[in-house]
Amino acid sequence: MSLLSLTGVRREVPLPDGSVLPVLTGVDLDVAPGEHVAVVGRSGSGKSTLLNILGLLDTPTAGAYLLDGEPTDRLRARRRARLRGEVFGFVFQQFNLLPRRTAAENVAAPLLYARGRAFLTRGRAAREVLDRVGLGARADQVPERLSGGEQQRVAIARALVRRPRVVLADEPTGALDVETGARVMALLTEITAETGAALVTITHDLSVAALAGRRYRLEAGLLAPLDAPADLHAATAARTGTGLVGTGQVGAVPPGEAPA
């Protein structure tokens, strides 16, 4: 069974003049546990809208979204919020860290609403995951003392601290230079593979998409498979000056991933 399953998902937004803007017009997407899927598309094509629907931050106008086989359209607000926090970890382009909190406090923040042991041990949990992203020594710094790449690693640690089953990343390298972005992405791919979390990455960077086991393009409100390994390889080589990891495995099933 798919972990996430969208069928015929539409999302329309009402415009001030009374008309509606069709953002998603019939999206089908299945994501299995542990799988890494990338979605590319132009600015305004609806990528964030799609990711927000997957993360229960937005709801489809029509169509079905099943989470663990359960329809999400009738979830009550409280259960929806709980599932959002338990199942998903979010990484955004602009890091979204709390400026006056240390790295460790930022990473522990999602556990402030946890109960029992998870709440009591949040400080230790935060430090463990900061260690994992290579920032154990910077745990007590505030974000402005950290580089962009380091801030995004803090954001990744925050996304992982509740051990989500799915990490949703919206342009995670969008605010980073090419080389830092490639390193951050490699780390995110590696850690999610290690923890068995599925990873859905939204990007307009083909070299970032090349790291995923499956790739799609969002265009005219629809998802189409993106299957041009040669293009991906060329884009990657052009941007990084190397053939990046992952491009040799295009079409292969990554470890731990069930064949579609």
Ligand SMILES: Nc1ncnc2c1ncn2[C@@H]1O[C@H](COP(=O)(O)OP(=O)(O)OP(=O)(O)O)[C@@H](O)[C@H]1O
């Ligand atoms: N609440 C809203 N009200 C009006 N228009 C909206 C709303 N949400 C999204 N849109 C429009 O829907 C379209 C898709 O937006 P979305 O943010 O999903 O695009 P995107 O692919 O993530 O773009 P970018 O790459 O620039 O982040 C855009 O034209 C946007 O202006």
Ligand SMILES: [Mg+2]
């Ligand atoms: Mg967006």
